[in-house]
Amino acid sequence: MSKILNTSHCNQCVYRTWAFNKLDQEALSLINQHKTEVFYRKGEVICRQGENIAHFLYLRKGLVKLLTTEKNDREHIISIGKPLDFIGLLSIFSKQQHAYTITAIEDSVVCFVEIDVLKQLMAQNGEFALDFLEKSSRVADDVIATRLNINTKQLRGRIAYILMFFSSHIYNAMAFELPVSRKEIAQLIDMSTENVIRILSEFRKDGIIEIEGKLIKILDYQKLQKVYDLG
Amino acid sequence: MSKILNTSHCNQCVYRTWAFNKLDQEALSLINQHKTEVFYRKGEVICRQGENIAHFLYLRKGLVKLLTTEKNDREHIISIGKPLDFIGLLSIFSKQQHAYTITAIEDSVVCFVEIDVLKQLMAQNGEFALDFLEKSSRVADDVIATRLNINTKQLRGRIAYILMFFSSHIYNAMAFELPVSRKEIAQLIDMSTENVIRILSEFRKDGIIEIEGKLIKILDYQKLQKVYDLG
DNA sequence: CGCGGCTTTGATGTTCATCAAGTAAAGTGG
DNA sequence: CCACTTTACTTGATGAACATCAAAGCCGCG
Numbered sequence: 001m002s003k004i005l006n007t008s009h010c011n012q013c014v015y016r017t018w019a020f021n022k023l024d025q026e027a028l029s030l031i032n033q034h035k036t037e038v039f040y041r042k043g044e045v046i047c048r049q050g051e052n053i054a055h056f057l058y059l060r061k062g063l064v065k066l067l068t069t070e071k072n073d074r075e076h077i078i079s080i081g082k083p084l085d086f087i088g089l090l091s092i093f094s095k096q097q098h099a100y101t102i103t104a105i106e107d108s109v110v111c112f113v114e115i116d117v118l119k120q121l122m123a124q125n126g127e128f129a130l131d132f133l134e135k136s137s138r139v140a141d142d143v144i145a146t147r148l149n150i151n152t153k154q155l156r157g158r159i160a161y162i163l164m165f166f167s168s169h170i171y172n173a174m175a176f177e178l179p180v181s182r183k184e185i186a187q188l189i190d191m192s193t194e195n196v197i198r199i200l201s202e203f204r205k206d207g208i209i210e211i212e213g214k215l216i217k218i219l220d221y222q223k224l225q226k227v228y229d230l231g
Numbered sequence: 232m233s234k235i236l237n238t239s240h241c242n243q244c245v246y247r248t249w250a251f252n253k254l255d256q257e258a259l260s261l262i263n264q265h266k267t268e269v270f271y272r273k274g275e276v277i278c279r280q281g282e283n284i285a286h287f288l289y290l291r292k293g294l295v296k297l298l299t300t301e302k303n304d305r306e307h308i309i310s311i312g313k314p315l316d317f318i319g320l321l322s323i324f325s326k327q328q329h330a331y332t333i334t335a336i337e338d339s340v341v342c343f344v345e346i347d348v349l350k351q352l353m354a355q356n357g358e359f360a361l362d363f364l365e366k367s368s369r370v371a372d373d374v375i376a377t378r379l380n381i382n383t384k385q386l387r388g389r390i391a392y393i394l395m396f397f398s399s400h401i402y403n404a405m406a407f408e409l410p411v412s413r414k415e416i417a418q419l420i421d422m423s424t425e426n427v428i429r430i431l432s433e434f435r436k437d438g439i440i441e442i443e444g445k446l447i448k449i450l451d452y453q454k455l456q457k458v459y460d461l462g
Numbered sequence: 463c464g465c466g467g468c469t470t471t472g473a474t475g476t477t478c479a480t481c482a483a484g485t486a487a488a489g490t491g492g
Numbered sequence: 493c494c495a496c497t498t499t500a501c502t503t504g505a506t507g508a509a510c511a512t513c514a515a516a517g518c519c520g521c522g
Contacts, residue, residue: 090368122361129360130353137321140371147378
């Protein structure tokens, strides 16, 4: 089960210099009093689509997925959130309810800051608000660019993308363990589970990667990049 | 050619109550001194992908398209901007260069506000910044939701979407003139031009719409809605 | 009046989802 | 701890959805 952590003060938080560097001691203390840090085990739900939004969420550790459930009960993954990301995206400012369900795909620590407190601080401190806007718009812009990118490519290009994404953006390594199932990859890049598997096998036969269950090792990054570029 | 208009003061602008209602007289005057209103004829380019961002743009009148050019020289339309929209999306806060090219698809009036002035006001006035954040995040959120929506549907559902979009969101009428070519529709909803035409013809044969060149008349909105819902 | 762009329809081929069937892995309850 | 169930993974075969190619009519424009 998830559990509330015995949290340290925001002063010591590494993210202070990231998102909250325009705040003074007093403001940080206020946030500190109105924040909760929660630990989630892999697989646990952090928040559900449709729930009222009461907190601004950002990821301290781990990895999460953002997903929507469509009418036909099919789940669609919008994006993978990594540490430092504002995993509630921008909906938290424009909507009353969460637009997506957020689930931990690795053991994660999420910091919940009461949205009212955050808004209050933004209203009082324009520099903070502006800084915050810049950071959060980058996340949203990224999501849009990524979705466009994926949709213009065909299957081999999409698989190349996802491999490069985990290798370069998340793990910074040529060998890594996939934090998601084949099915989840399919939901993330809009294709069938079978074809995810098929194309991974193709890449293996082509000597681009090595596979052993969830373990992936990229043997030829250049070739992968080429497949990606060709679409 | 586009031309700079003999602009009125921001005080009288109908959008004052929309985006700038948290600003006082002094601030409005400052914006007024640092804004330019420009008229564009249908087809003219408002800004180009890659250009440095110097202004915050919003659309006063008309209709525009936001598009990216990919490596293979294929153009992809991200969204259609309508009056009141912040047509620069959020890139203006997170990026140095415009991420998209913006082109007028109807005679349009765009208001250019110097970004530095806007940022300065946001830094000084947190309430304004917060208000602004709420409004602009709604636009970005919309784009994300729409893209997801379109990509989960197949062709008939996408054409239904685009017809409903123009009918309900833009023109508020059952009969209207399409402001875009078949090709542009294709670029907007990710399909081939030929299939846009084919499916429009199908809809005509099914008695859902009437077509006469760019003139579209929706005969059976319920049926259209059904096609959309089925995907 | 001829050229290029937009529109339209038909024919063809490719990409991809779906179905089917089987193996392996991972929970679950007695 | 073992039978049992479920979930994940894998491969092949089939068919549907869709892009692409081709050809022709149309319209606006220099």
